[in-house]
Amino acid sequence: MIAKRSINPKQKKEMELLARKIKQGFMSSTTLSWVSRSAYDTAWVAMVPHPDHPGRPLFPQCLQWVIGSQRRRRCGFWGQTDVRGRPTLDCLIATLACMAALKTWAAGDPHCIEEGLEFLRSTTGELLTAYCGFESVGIPRWFAVVFPGMLELAGSLGLDVFPGGFSRVMEGVFEQRRRILADNKEHDGGFYYPPLEWFLEALPADHAGGVDCAEFLASHQNGDGSLFRSPSATAFAFMATGDARCRAYLEAMVAEASVVGTAVVSHGVGVPAVYPVDELLQNLVMVDVLEGLGLDEHFTKEIADAVHYIHR
Template sequence: MIELARKTGLDLDFPDHSQQLVMDVFIERHRILQNKTDGGPYPPLLSYLEAMPSFYAINEEEISVNLKTDGSLFQSPSATARAFMATGNKDCLAYLQFLVETCSNNGVPPTYPTDEELVNLGLANQLQRLGLAEHFIWQIEEILTQVYKNYEKEYSPSEKSFSVTSVATQL
């Protein structure tokens, strides 16, 4: 935000005790950007494109390589928006327009598509932790049944380590 404010011509006046802290943040960010790696267990720095400073050179080829078939960049609406602003890629624009139309009631989520099963499991877990599971036993069993059926389709019998009835009886 500081960088954007300065870029638009706003003169920011920080108290003396904060000026060094602001400089340290900018120096650390610069160090991180200089030492970026695209391998290892972490996602590539490009997946945080929306947080990149405006002076960071965006490589259109690198963006194109990482675009999904739906036009998104790492299924992140904000990174996709920044990629579109930087490149004008029409696939990115189509993805963003689709999101705005699809999610107009609740706003665009941080990632899309969202994992509905994970959201439902989180809801069931929260009800259990709040001590309200006994009031929602049928809904929780329905969630677990649906997730278990999908789990059954994706994994072999030897990989399954739970059943709906064993989980439901613990409620």
């Protein structure tokens, strides 16, 4: 065990003052202050047109976040990387969604889309091949549903993502989607999957004769107005139906995501992949952050309360 470096009384007082300031910030922060943003879901929220002004977005702050969140120094993609900073499968669907948002509103630097296209053309085959090489993993079910749908959306917006056609490994993903849609299994060999409608925004229009969004909302909408607490699915449902409860959910989420501590952000607003965020996750993240900062001794009560909540 590595001993902590000794500090003098002045340094100790400064650390205690800093801890109090951080504690005040933690106590005043919203749940979303702890949670990473999803480029994919933010892009879908950014695509929602204003009902009274269809030529502009209902959530321009989300579009602004998309414009500012492209990793332009890292091959021009959007989305989550792995622990080594390398692109993941999430980057493929996030980049497609973000390009679709920019194309929808003719927003951002034209080079943003060009860089996104170059990233997809140079990286997709390599990433898919790497996942296919892991026999115990393979292409995840969610990706096999969403990736083809996002390619089809991009094509409908005039984005020729792969002008030379799909590679064999990409064709394999489309075939996997075809089997998933045909089987529509919610469990397989002990594995339980979310319903396909969880990915409502990415399902082909002709799936099961087409999903009637209004009818689907009537039977599956949560009390908070969302579909499965999914910002992307709810954004799509709102665009299809104009449902007031969907809009209220999206507005509440964006409003909460706009606040960090006691300040309102002004540089764009990203949203999480799930909203509202479970309190269990919030407590886990809080403990991890405090211990990672080496401030756990100043937050013993808060950590004890969080651990008690987790194990109750």
